[in-house]
Amino acid sequence: MSNLLDTFMNIEVFAFIGLLLWLYFKEFGADDGDSSDP
Amino acid sequence: MFRNPLLLVALIITGAVAVWGIADTAGLAGFASRLVGIQFTSRAWFIMLAVSFMLIVSIWLAFSRHGRIKLGKDDDEPEFSTVSWLTMLFAAGMGVGLLYWGTAEPLTHYLLISNYQDPRKAAGLALFVTNFHWGLHAWAIYALTGLVIAYFSFRLGCPSLVSAPIIKVFGANRLTRSIGWLCDLLAIVAIAIGLGGSVAMGVFQIKEGVEALFGIQGAGMGLTLGIFVVLCVSYILPLTVDLGRGMAILSNTAMAVTGGLMIFILLAGPTHFVMGGIVQALGEYLGGAITHGFRTFTFMDDQVGNWFQSWTLTYMVWWLAWAPFVGVFIARISKGRTIREFICGVILVPTAFSILWFGVFGGVGFYGILRLDVPILDVVRENLSGVTFFVLDHFPLPFLTIGAVVVAAFLFIITSVVSAAFVLGMFSTGGDLNPSTRVKLSWGAILGALGLVMILSNSIDAVKSIIALGALPFVFIVLLLVVCLLKALKAERPQWS
Numbered sequence: 001m002s003n004l005l006d007t008f009m010n011i012e013v014f015a016f017i018g019l020l021l022w023l024y025f026k027e028f029g030a031d032d033g034d035s036s037d038p
Numbered sequence: 039m040f041r042n043p044l045l046l047v048a049l050i051i052t053g054a055v056a057v058w059g060i061a062d063t064a065g066l067a068g069f070a071s072r073l074v075g076i077q078f079t080s081r082a083w084f085i086m087l088a089v090s091f092m093l094i095v096s097i098w099l100a101f102s103r104h105g106r107i108k109l110g111k112d113d114d115e116p117e118f119s120t121v122s123w124l125t126m127l128f129a130a131g132m133g134v135g136l137l138y139w140g141t142a143e144p145l146t147h148y149l150l151i152s153n154y155q156d157p158r159k160a161a162g163l164a165l166f167v168t169n170f171h172w173g174l175h176a177w178a179i180y181a182l183t184g185l186v187i188a189y190f191s192f193r194l195g196c197p198s199l200v201s202a203p204i205i206k207v208f209g210a211n212r213l214t215r216s217i218g219w220l221c222d223l224l225a226i227v228a229i230a231i232g233l234g235g236s237v238a239m240g241v242f243q244i245k246e247g248v249e250a251l252f253g254i255q256g257a258g259m260g261l262t263l264g265i266f267v268v269l270c271v272s273y274i275l276p277l278t279v280d281l282g283r284g285m286a287i288l289s290n291t292a293m294a295v296t297g298g299l300m301i302f303i304l305l306a307g308p309t310h311f312v313m314g315g316i317v318q319a320l321g322e323y324l325g326g327a328i329t330h331g332f333r334t335f336t337f338m339d340d341q342v343g344n345w346f347q348s349w350t351l352t353y354m355v356w357w358l359a360w361a362p363f364v365g366v367f368i369a370r371i372s373k374g375r376t377i378r379e380f381i382c383g384v385i386l387v388p389t390a391f392s393i394l395w396f397g398v399f400g401g402v403g404f405y406g407i408l409r410l411d412v413p414i415l416d417v418v419r420e421n422l423s424g425v426t427f428f429v430l431d432h433f434p435l436p437f438l439t440i441g442a443v444v445v446a447a448f449l450f451i452i453t454s455v456v457s458a459a460f461v462l463g464m465f466s467t468g469g470d471l472n473p474s475t476r477v478k479l480s481w482g483a484i485l486g487a488l489g490l491v492m493i494l495s496n497s498i499d500a501v502k503s504i505i506a507l508g509a510l511p512f513v514f515i516v517l518l519l520v521v522c523l524l525k526a527l528k529a530e531r532p533q534w535s
């Protein structure tokens with residue numbers, strides 16, 4: 001059970017690192033006008 | 039105030055933690071300890087990798103072409119002199135922790151390390167580990183968070199909120215707004231719980247100081263709660279008025295007392311021994327800081343593993359908990375500086391002061407153990423909060439030096455709570471630079487209640503676990519903010535290359 005939890009928690013981290021890399025390389029339409037009211 | 043859902047949810051969450059802690063202190067501490075234990079066991083590698091990454095990115099940014107970019111418009115000049123700027127950022131970042139851990143931390147590490155190493159080598163290693171906890175990695179976390187907030191606020195005109203870079207870089211839509219909202223909420227919770235812990239630590243230390251000053255033996259919880267009440271009364275007035283420059287004076291006074299105390303101990307104590315220790319610790323730190331950042335102690339026994347979790351990992355998430363608060367503060371005082379100046383100032387100078395501080399207070403502790411056979415380690419085992427005063431009691435003018443520590447701790451807590459109530463008010467009202475007195479007082483009350491929870495736990499380990507619990511999500515948020523910064527800098531490049 002603890003091994004399953006450990007695996008799950010680390011998969012979350014791997015996915016997060018993947019997400020960060022994807023966000024870094026993907027082009028987004030940056031917001032210019034609306035950011036003062038988040 | 040109740041029309042603002044972020045403020046309402048943040049007050050409910052932090053208020054619920056406070057009520058739970060007051061009603062069932064052991065239950066909250068146990069829950070925090072279990073959850074943090076699971077996280078630390080599974081994600082230690084990620085936390086160490088993340089903080090090392092932050093340090094490496096900071097160094098790269100400082101020395102890359104981005105280092106020339108100003109935090110503000112190109113013709114903006116710094117508001118504060120460099121000396122004032124450095125003093126203020128240091129007081130905000132560490133404050134009361136230095137007074138608490140000055141001798142206690144190196145000696146606690148020494149207790150463990152001397153089981154594995156020759157005592158003379160153990161003293162050097164204990165100083166090295168302490169410097170690692172308070173050095174480049176800690177300040178890189180602050181520097182990067184502050185840099186993101188300063189860059190997006192002053193360069194790109196966004197509000198000083200954790201959510202602003204996310205919305206600016208990834209565009210304003212329902213998803214980014216929701217994620218930004220969640221990040222603001224988690225930042226508020228991390229700051230509030232972190233500050234509560236700091237209040238508790240300060241109160242523990244002031245209580246020991248008052249006992250040492252007036253020769254009170256075993257005053258117990260009554261004196262602790264009395265000091266806590268005086269503290270709460272003292273910060274109510276500053277919360278209701280805009281002290282502005284007055285707060286800077288309080289903070290600078292606390293730093294001056296702290297610096298004066300360090301110089302006094304250095305000169306009145308075994309100066310050659312302490313200076314020798316500082317130079318050795320500096321060399322060992324310069325040689326090993328980066329590689330130590332990647333050390334996870336995976337192949338060591340449980341005793342070392344537990345120590346690693348309850349010290350190194352806890353410290354790293356502790357700095358992460360404080361990062362949004364200190365980051366906003368550092369950002370506010372750094373307008374007009376270049377990225378290079380900002381990173382070098384924020385990372386190098388406080389690290390150098392920390393090495394000096396622990397070299398002096400740790401050094402006199404080790405002198406007592408290794409040369410004079412003073413039973414300091416017994417005090418470390420039984421009463422961490424009293425270690426600093428035990429050491430000061432062996433120096434000339436103990437009444438004066440112990441009084442100075444009590445006054446400095448008191449001032450540090452007042453300035454921290456007032457600044458934190460301001461930052462929390464700002465975060466929870468969409469970046470309003472002048473949050474209402476009612477909002478600031480609400481946060482003052484919540485911070486006091488969280489402080490009371492930690493005090494009632496009467497255990498510094500419980501305090502550390504509860505802080506770590508609040509701070510853990512921030513490992514993810516700071517990394518997301520770093521990606522926002524790197525993307526924004528990449529987009530700026532064509533304009534100045």
